[in-house]
Amino acid sequence: MRPWAARRRLDGVSVRNVLFILYDGVVALDAAGPLEVFAAANAYAAGHPPATPDGAAYRIRTASAHGRAVRTTSGLTLSPDLDLQAAPLPHTVVVPGGSTAPDGSVVPDADAVAWLRGNARRCRRIASVCTGAFLLAEAGLLNGRRATTHWSRTAELAARHPGVRVEDEPIFVRDGRVWTSAGITSGIDLALALVEEDLGRDASLTIARHLVVFLRRHGNQQQFSTQLRAQSAERPGLREVQQWIADHPDSDLGIEALARRANLSPRHFTRAFTAETGIPPGRYVDRTRLETARRLLEDSTDSIEHIARRAGYPTQEAMRRAFHRTLGLSPLQYRAKA
Known part of the structure; x- marks a missing residue:
């Protein structure tokens, strides 16, 4: 050589x-x-x-x-x-x-x-x-x-x-x-x-x-969204629930509320959603809210309090715990790295 x-x-x-x-x-x-x-x-x-x-x-x-x-x-x-x-x-x-x-x-x-x-x-x-x-x-x-x-x-x-x-x-x-x-x-x-x-x-x-590409996506950005990661449900009603969760992370996304939207009992909804998407509805909601918060931290200058509300967290502390549990970082630390 x-x-x-x-x-x-x-x-x-x-x-x-x-x-x-x-x-x-x-x-x-x-x-x-x-x-x-x-x-x-x-x-x-x-x-x-x-x-x-x-x-x-x-x-x-x-x-x-x-x-x-x-x-x-x-x-x-x-x-x-x-x-x-x-x-x-x-x-x-x-x-x-x-x-x-x-x-x-x-x-x-x-x-x-x-x-x-x-x-x-x-x-x-x-x-x-x-x-x-x-x-x-x-x-x-x-x-x-x-x-x-x-x-x-x-x-x-x-x-x-x-x-x-x-x-x-x-x-x-x-x-x-x-x-x-x-x-x-x-x-x-x-x-x-x-x-x-x-x-x-x-x-x-x-x-x-x-x-003409996204302005410097950082390495921690996910390869694909929660919707892409999970399987798409076969039933139209469950697919609509998946889309509702993505579009309304700050809404009531408890099992009872989601089951009503799918016209199923809470027990039947939980079983069907998990079977068809490969992930329990509660975990799906958690991932969607975290993903929403990450995107807002990356793409906006909104306050942590405002982002927590938009992502569906009851308090800033709840969002901080979710970030630490999943990413090992606080929301502020994540924004600094973004």
Whole structure:
């Protein structure tokens, strides 16, 4: 492997080398989304001195085994810049997710895993998108670390790699120098977070606006809502109750009130709701209210008292206890991290 400073300096300005590992069956958007963020960061850096002589904040390269063209899951063919085995050591390596085997399991690319096992520990940062986490785990890079992947694969990742502390809610997780993210678009969120670490918050917000994406979703944001997490009830009456809970978290959502709305007895309602959604109605309500409060803390400047009322909590203290029980943070601490 040729020597290549992971972080070069031109006229006193840092340039970070970023390497995207490609392989047959890679998901095109897993690579293209973060790549566009880094490219946009270069455009930002060019207009915000100090900048390198050519305006670049990042040297972006793609690589595959033997430099071969790769075919993505969508049928798109990508031509990498470099032979992976000869690629200079980068500051940041990004591993996109890929296709699955006929039985639905994830099969990590052997060449990519071999490179990661031999070289990634010398990189300053390691990042994966979606099922790219399986390649990091196979290379031993996630042992003892917190990590995430697409919600449909978290159980598989945990079963295959028990040494990894898998989290199924966040859109991305940082544990030291290793970053992992969930589904396709969360790779953009992760890349924006990396750019923010390097160039500052204004850069990440400007790039997010340019790419017309949500303004820097933080890693603790959930991969999907309570409504998506639970199964949709088969009975129209129960589906209407699910929607009512989401739209009216500050209403009376006790069992008796919800049962009346479904035209069922409380006992029958509780049994039917749990059977059809996979979660008891009380827990469903608790999750919906917490989710509502989290969203309001993230997206508004309303007072904690006002948010507690809008989310359906009887008091600020009740909301604080719910946050501590589930997230280990107070509402104010959660807002500070958002």
